Amino acid sequence: MSTLAPVTPARQSTLLRLATAGSVDDGKSTLVGRLLYDSKSVLADQLDAVERVSRDRGLNAPDLALLTDGLRAEREQGITIDVAYRYFATAKRSFILADCPGHVQYTRNTVTGASTADVVVLLIDARKGLLEQTRRHLAVASLLRVAHVIVAVNKIDLVDYDEARYRELAAQISTAGADLGVANLVTIPVSALEGANIVDRSEKTPWYDGPSLLELLEELPQADEPSAESFRFPVQTVIRPQGAARDPRYTDYRGYAGQIAAGVVRVGDQVVVLPSGKRSTIEGIDTADGELAEAFAPQSVTLRLSDEIDVTRGDLIATATDAPEVTQDVVGTVAWLAERPLLPGSRVLLKHTTKTVQAVVRDVVGKLDLDSATLEPAERLELNDIGRVTLRLASPIAAEEYLVSRRTGAFLLIDAADGGTLAAGMVGDALSAARNPEDRPVQYTI
Structure with a gap:
């Protein structure tokens, strides 16, 4: 019999999980590639392959987006389809990075990538401003209780590094984030193509006195003690x-x-x-x-x-002294990820931690209106809708509010016929909590 060894719960864990999100062509993959390239986290053979493909396409410089768009279909279409995971490290911290798709069709993949993230880096095009998909991603980050949200105003070079345009967008982002319940939000002007404010601060934005993206990622507070x-x-x-x-x-x-x-x-x-x-x-x-x-x-x-x-x-x-309640009735907020709609009376499987039980949808209470950030009445949920539902389970589960615990407050809805994932869910009225960030603990301040 071995000697018992005490283990001290370590606050120090330099690993940070981050996910990128944004609309199509906002430059997510290029930003990730630039982050890897400028931080010298790219192997020589990887860079050689990217340069070779770039030359074959007639480009004068390496297409850094190819460092993350790993699927052939992605490279052919020029869009990110799957969640591409990359690992890199600096002298201060190690990172697991998930480059999520921007196309509305692949919102489910974005939910997957953000569900385990400590920080979401959300990109917007400085020319286009806030889009519906931007609001959807802010809502997802808020609902999933992602601790840190950074909005990178990308392609600032295409508006001639205009301070007024950046300030205008920063104000709009702040308002949208507050409406959707993002308690802490930071904006940074960047150019993924030219590398401005990605790893090093750019001389082309003298009016911006904040950190570069990598500097901010390295400085974010670590998680609370276990x-x-x-x-x-x-x-x-x-x-x-x-x-x-x-x-x-x-x-x-x-x-x-x-x-x-x-x-x-x-x-x-x-x-x-x-x-x-x-x-x-x-x-x-x-x-x-x-x-x-x-x-x-x-x-x-x-x-x-x-x-x-x-x-x-x-x-x-x-x-024993602080156990969750056991229940067969669940009120939850779900991000609906299936092509077919969710209707009252639908029979599904609910997976909560390691337990899977049969469930029936008693009611669709409503869905989130991304423009007004309010819960609107609804009779069904369509693909990519975020809404509130009530569920009746065949057997009880020990569930907690997602606001209390991301692990024991999360669940999946699964198609019993083919095993496909239908929705990502959060126990409790996450939509109301999202709209009232003062009810949520502030996790960091920059």
Whole structure:
């Protein structure tokens, strides 16, 4: 038996997950390519390939968008279709970057990329200004509770680096962000093509005294300590070693494996298993490297309980004194991602953490009007609509408001026939919370 090793929940984690978003041809892929190129995060063979393709197209300079548009269909069409993930690092920080599509048809991919992001970099064309898709992306960032939102006013070179045009757009962006519930928002004038204010500050914008995009990304505050949230552990599988009958060490072994969704757990903690409500004590925390005295999100561990309780996949092990409520009725905000409309009476599967249950849509309460930022009455939700629905589940789940927890407050709606994802959902009235940012905790200030 190995010695128990205490683990201190680390506030320091230099990894930052960011996603880009914006309308078609706003220059997202070029900005990402410029960020990688100017920060010297591109391998020589990658750059050679981009230069070769660029020459074949008759271009005088490398098309940096090719660094992220990895699919052949994307390169042929000149638009981003799938979410392209890239990894790079500077002396101060490591990054996982998701370049999301801008076409309204691929809004579902943008939701995917932004759902795990710590920061969204939203691009707008300095010539076009705010578009409907811009408002949609601001709404998605607000609903998904993305901690940081940066709006890059791109192609500032095409308006001759005009300060007045930038100030006008910055004011419009601030108003739209406030209407849609973006609590903290920063704007930066950039030119992805020329590299202005991407990695280094540009002399062509002497009227802008803020940081470059990379400087801002490096300086953003890190996430709160894991101990700030109550312990939540969705059970992924029950472990009973196959050799238990032959090895006396594992004769009575029963562990519950999964990833800690929130908080910290320690040996001796009192916990409750939901939805059954049975209580027990943490007897051990096992990993591939041995036992731990404590563990924290997002570690993957196996927990042992001191009592024999019927625990299965989809159950939630939580702090006994601060457990979420168990319910079969869910009010949720959903981003509808399917071609067919969502109608009252629709039967779907709801996936919440590691649990999947049957559900029926009782009512479509309304949908978000992107222009007025208000919930308008609606009888259905169409592709890319964001709306409020009520659901009745066949069996209970331990759900929390998305405002409280992004992990235990999120769900998916799935087509039972083909397994396709129909919607990304958030437990609670996220639309009202989005329109009242004062009710939300301020996560950073620049």
